[in-house]
Amino acid sequence: MPKIKIPKSSPSIDMTPMVDLAFLLVTFFMLSASFRSSEPVEVDVPSSISDKIIPENVLLVSIDKGGRVFFNMSDPEARRELVTNMIGKYKINLTQEQIDKFTYMTTFGCTMQELPQYLDLDAEKRKSVNTKGIPLDSLNNQLQDWIYYGNIAALNTGKTNYEEAKLNGEAPEMNDFKPKFILRVDGKAVYVHAQNVINVFRDLKLNNLNFVTSMEMAPL
Amino acid sequence: MADMGEGGSGGGHDKGKKRAKKSSTRVDMTPMVDLAFLLLTFFVLTSTFSKPKVMSMVYPAKPDPLDLTKPPKINNAITFLVTEDKLFYYTGQYYSVPTGDKPATVLEETNFGPKGVRKLLADLNKSVLRGKEGLDKQLENKEIQDSTYLRKLIDLKKEKEALKVLIKTDDKATCKNFIDLVDELKIAEIGVIAPVDILASELELLKSKIK
Numbered sequence: 052m053p054k055i056k057i058p059k060s061s062p063s064i065d066m067t068p069m070v071d072l073a074f075l076l077v078t079f080f081m082l083s084a085s086f087r088s089s090e091p092v093e094v095d096v097p098s099s100i101s102d103k104i105i106p107e108n109v110l111l112v113s114i115d116k117g118g119r120v121f122f123n124m125s126d127p128e129a130r131r132e133l134v135t136n137m138i139g140k141y142k143i144n145l146t147q148e149q150i151d152k153f154t155y156m157t158t159f160g161c162t163m164q165e166l167p168q169y170l171d172l173d174a175e176k177r178k179s180v181n182t183k184g185i186p187l188d189s190l191n192n193q194l195q196d197w198i199y200y201g202n203i204a205a206l207n208t209g210k211t212n213y214e215e216a217k218l219n220g221e222a223p224e225m226n227d228f229k230p231k232f233i234l235r236v237d238g239k240a241v242y243v244h245a246q247n248v249i250n251v252f253r254d255l256k257l258n259n260l261n262f263v264t265s266m267e268m269a270p271l
Numbered sequence: 272m273a274d275m276g277e278g279g280s281g282g283g284h285d286k287g288k289k290r291a292k293k294s295s296t297r298v299d300m301t302p303m304v305d306l307a308f309l310l311l312t313f314f315v316l317t318s319t320f321s322k323p324k325v326m327s328m329v330y331p332a333k334p335d336p337l338d339l340t341k342p343p344k345i346n347n348a349i350t351f352l353v354t355e356d357k358l359f360y361y362t363g364q365y366y367s368v369p370t371g372d373k374p375a376t377v378l379e380e381t382n383f384g385p386k387g388v389r390k391l392l393a394d395l396n397k398s399v400l401r402g403k404e405g406l407d408k409q410l411e412n413k414e415i416q417d418s419t420y421l422r423k424l425i426d427l428k429k430e431k432e433a434l435k436v437l438i439k440t441d442d443k444a445t446c447k448n449f450i451d452l453v454d455e456l457k458i459a460e461i462g463v464i465a466p467v468d469i470l471a472s473e474l475e476l477l478k479s480k481i482k
Contacts, residue, residue, distance in 0.1 A: 073307040080314030101326035238447035261325035
């Protein structure tokens with residue numbers, strides 16, 4: 052009886068195409084990735100159909116689930132100016148090192164009095180430390196000062212950037228360089244908390260606010 | 272998988288003669304592949320693709336206490352009262368007690384779904400939506416420019432027939448409720464959105480309705 056011979060094939064497979072693909076994907080993700088900066092506060096934003104991308108020069112106020120208020124600003128130069136004005140106003144001493152730390156920090160939420168200790172912590176510990184957020188009651192409205200001086204500082208750096216763009220021969224719009232005010236509220240936070248913050252903005256005659264939202268499909 | 276190096280290259284033993292061992296031209300790629308996939312997984316998990324989006328809101332300026340001129344009377348307005356995951360509304364002026372020939376205001380309930388508030392707004396803001404449809408068609412047929420389209424749309428939203436919306440929230444409403452509602456208003460092309468403080472009598476009415 053003739054036996055059917057199964058041709059012996061090597062058990063190893065040519066992996067080259069797979070490797071090619073894997074590296075292609077790695078390269079793609081590496082180049083397209085923008086990393087999430089680690090934030091000391093978790094905010095789960097609601098969704099909307101808006102497709103406006105978050106602007107460049109911003110003052111950002113975050114409100115977490117429990118209603119704690121956090122502040123952030125995008126421009127490092129403006130942050131330096133802001134903190135210098137703030138320690139002047141609240142008569143708090145910061146070392147040069149602490150000011151540098153503030154300049155390159157992300158979101159923070161503590162009172163002015165706690166600020167020096169807060170700055171001495173490293174980034175990981177800041178996450179776990181339990182702050183009460185920035186106070187904004189009418190007797191001790193520190194948020195108002197942060198926004199007021201932040202606005203001035205961001206306007207100044209915006210103006211410098213505008214002049215620079217003009218010198219480079221572009222045709223810049225002044226409005227693009229003005230600071231925008233962004234509210235990042237947690238969907239589960241009670242609206243009254245957001246309203247308090249909004250009222251601080253309105254007291255400063257800053258009525259044009261933006262809410263951070265995640266994108267959802269618009270109905271047809 | 273690991274013994275890729277052996278494949279194919281004829282390694283016959285020649286008796287007697289000493290030969291330098293022919294090393295295979297193929298390299299074991301497994302560790303490299305492992306690493307590639309490790310990196311791939313890392314980048315897939317850590318990357319954030321979409322930049323966050325923003326929804327802009329213009330709040331009414333705080334009234335100047337020295338300014339004694341009365342606020343303009345709003346016609347064609349609807350007021351939404353938002354509480355935790357529930358939505359109520361009334362149209363026109365608010366009357367806590369019957370005034371003249373107008374009965375006291377009664378709250379109507381609706382919801383955040385497409386059949387609730389979206390349908391309601393589409394009905395009430397018909398003139399603007401219809402006007403927008405016309406403009407859309409003109410834009411599609413290239414009869415008007417983009418900038419003209421935007422300008423006309425803004426004018427359309429400011430028209431007298433356009434619906435104006437006031438939003439009042441109680442102390443239980445969440446930010447999600449508020450943003451969902453504003454989102455619906457943007458879908459319905461409402462031009463004037465004003466979040467205002469709730470009146471005490473309205474709050475009472477709302478509370479009685481929730482129970």
